[in-house]
Amino acid sequence: MNVNEYTRQTAHRARQAAREMARAETSAKNTALLRIADIILASVNELTAANAVDMQAAKDNIDPAMLDRLELTESRINAMADGLRQIAALPDPIGEITDMNYRPTGIQVGKMRVPLGVVGIIYESRPNVTADAAGLCMKSGNATILRGGSEAMNSNQAISKCLRQGLKESGLPEDAVQVIETTDREAVGTMLQLPEYIDVIIPRGGKSLIQRVTEQARMPVIKHLDGICHVYIDHQANIEKAIAIAFNSKTQRYGVCNAMECLLVAESIAKQLLEKLGPMLIEKGVEIRGCELSQKILSDIKLATEEDYSTEYLAAIMSLKIVSDIEEAMEHIEKYGSRHTDTIVTENISAARTFMNNVDSSSVIVNASTRFADGYEYGLGAEIGISTDKFHARGPVGLEGLTSQKFIVIGDGHIRL
Numbered sequence: 001m002n003v004n005e006y007t008r009q010t011a012h013r014a015r016q017a018a019r020e021m022a023r024a025e026t027s028a029k030n031t032a033l034l035r036i037a038d039i040i041l042a043s044v045n046e047l048t049a050a051n052a053v054d055m056q057a058a059k060d061n062i063d064p065a066m067l068d069r070l071e072l073t074e075s076r077i078n079a080m081a082d083g084l085r086q087i088a089a090l091p092d093p094i095g096e097i098t099d100m101n102y103r104p105t106g107i108q109v110g111k112m113r114v115p116l117g118v119v120g121i122i123y124e125s126r127p128n129v130t131a132d133a134a135g136l137c138m139k140s141g142n143a144t145i146l147r148g149g150s151e152a153m154n155s156n157q158a159i160s161k162c163l164r165q166g167l168k169e170s171g172l173p174e175d176a177v178q179v180i181e182t183t184d185r186e187a188v189g190t191m192l193q194l195p196e197y198i199d200v201i202i203p204r205g206g207k208s209l210i211q212r213v214t215e216q217a218r219m220p221v222i223k224h225l226d227g228i229c230h231v232y233i234d235h236q237a238n239i240e241k242a243i244a245i246a247f248n249s250k251t252q253r254y255g256v257c258n259a260m261e262c263l264l265v266a267e268s269i270a271k272q273l274l275e276k277l278g279p280m281l282i283e284k285g286v287e288i289r290g291c292e293l294s295q296k297i298l299s300d301i302k303l304a305t306e307e308d309y310s311t312e313y314l315a316a317i318m319s320l321k322i323v324s325d326i327e328e329a330m331e332h333i334e335k336y337g338s339r340h341t342d343t344i345v346t347e348n349i350s351a352a353r354t355f356m357n358n359v360d361s362s363s364v365i366v367n368a369s370t371r372f373a374d375g376y377e378y379g380l381g382a383e384i385g386i387s388t389d390k391f392h393a394r395g396p397v398g399l400e401g402l403t404s405q406k407f408i409v410i411g412d413g414h415i416r417l
Contacts, residue, residue, distance in 0.1 A: 227257030
């Protein structure tokens with residue numbers, strides 16, 4: 001069987017499974033999620049062994065940030081199981097009825113939350129996405145087709161085995177979760193041309209992947225291109241808070257889309273702050289590329305270019321700019337940001353409100369690290385991705401982002417005159 005036919009048959013089976021998942025009881029979905037979590041924890045040895053094969057093959061072929069995303073440590077495996085349990089504990093959105101109102105004609109009109117149907121997910125490196133995405137799709141009554149990167153093939157197939165075993169033992173269709181078993185790139189192209197089977201595509205990966213999906217998909221796409229996240233330290237910031245937040249935003253983990261890539265500092269406190277924070281970052285191994293004003297304070301840093309301010313490094317590199325005030329900070333974010341996540345550190349409530357109102361990002365944070373912009377941290381039980389679009393979902397995409405609504409009308413023999 002060729003790749004096109006294999007992918008088409010996979011999508012056809014997903015469409016059939018989606019009809020069953022849309023009717024599944026909450027208890028059945030929760031049972032499956034909890035059972036899969038148990039199976040994953042019982043399969044730590046198998047999962048780490050499969051991942052070791054992928055890590056060995058990839059170590060000379062991908063950059064350190066991607067290699068970090070690929071690794072499945074025991075703690076990350078535990079986190080996958082925890083995420084599934086969190087999803088099971090969340091309210092089931094399917095069937096929720098809201099906004100019921102009587103019309104002058106006597107009919108009632110409202111909305112009911114329903115699954116999207118079949119969700120196609122194309123992603124790179126991170127095998128934990130396989131469990132997170134599958135769990136969210138299951139709880140929201142969807143079927144999913146997962147196409148991971150070739151570098152994570154063994155890891156993804158090992159996780160897929162756990163997912164399908166849990167579905168089967170819980171009486172739900174195994175085909176509700178299918179992981180594409182070929183590394184042939186043609187499978188992606190075929191997926192993008194199957195709107196009769198796949199209702200939405202979610203790409204997670206580098207800019208080239210997301211651009212390809214956006215250009216070629218014949219169905220809606222939920223996506224973000226870059227995570228050029230900023231921390232702005234206002235002139236009325238608490239210095240100790242500011243240092244902790246900026247340091248954590250950059251160094252807690254480098255290869256993630258919600259890591260700080262650019263630090264903006266109000267000029268009136270720049271010297272006091274950077275003389276403390278700069279050496280901390282440098283000692284940690286972070287390369288700082290700053291404006292001319294910041295070079296006068298941190299003499300050993302490189303001069304930042306226009307390209308630096310427009311770059312998502314996903315590495316131990318960051319840009320730095322000293323700004324005159326909050327207005328200049330917001331102008332910088334508007335020009336160079338990616339509408340992902342931006343933080344202000346300030347003790348001034350008015351400044352915080354101004355920043356929240358005017359920074360047009362999917363997550364705007366006050367006095368906390370950008371690293372909190374995450375479905376797990378937001379209480380969504382994991383996320384299927386971050387959306388910087390304004391339709392259909394925005395920010396971390398959890399259960400509600402994987403649903404739609406339909407109008408429902410209730411009458412009692414009413415006819416339109």
